[in-house]
Amino acid sequence: MSTATKAPFILYTDGTPNGKKVSVHLEELKSIYGDKVAYDVERIDIRTNKQKEPWFIDTLNPNGRIPVLVDRNRPSTTGAEGFAVFETAAILLYLSQHYDPEHKLWFDVAKQPEDYSEMLQWIFFAHGGVGPMQGQSNHFNKYAPEDIPYAKKRYLEETKRLYGVLEIRLRNRDWLAGPGTGVYSIADINVFPWIRGHKFAGIESIDEFPRLKAWFDRIEARPTVQAGLAVPKTQ
DSSP states (O other), X not given: OOGGGOOSEEEXXXXXXXXXXXXXXXXXXXXXXXXXXXXXXXXXXXXXXXXXXXXXXXXXXXXXXSOEEEETTSOOSSSSSSEEEESHHHHHHHHHHHHOTTOSSSOOTTTOHHHHXXXXXXXXXXXXXXXXXXXXXXXXXXXXXXXXXXXXXXXXXXXXXXXXXXXXXXXXXXXXSSSTTOOOOHHHHHHHHHHHTTTTTTOOOOTTXXXXXXXXXXXXXXXXXXXXXXXXXXX
């Protein structure tokens, strides 16, 4: 792609729950603000440890993880093509702060301080709870070189417990944060892709969590979400 046609952002990603969070958010923002949040995609095949290569470590994320968002509108501090942001929660908040001035997918900290706080609480709940625990369940059920029943049981049960916390939160609510029954926001986007991967973690069905399932179905039905889930394209 020539310099003249480069999009404002580059998303370095792969088909993981964390990667899908950012592409879904970008697609939601594109539907509101258009080409201001257009983005190029570079797939990082984590199966080949491309994210561990020196160029990635040195310029994008010293932790060697995807996704990374590079904002070509802002100066680089690392040698990337623009300002690099890693950690999915940080990326969602960065995009909100700089590219969602109408607060379509987040809350105004000055005018809606309680809603803003609740949004952060549920983002951090997912970031520190659902993601790590479900990731460990994925590992011990799919990838561990030896069968460790205790680990498989522990992380599966903890993942289901965390799903139960979301079920409680969604009692009489449509969305995780916001007034009344809630407002669709990055709090929802941030955890949705993990719930989408429940089978991979060993949870065959989420029918035992009917409120969570209804929430999941509402999000999955959004065309913007489907567009984000299709990123990155694979051959």
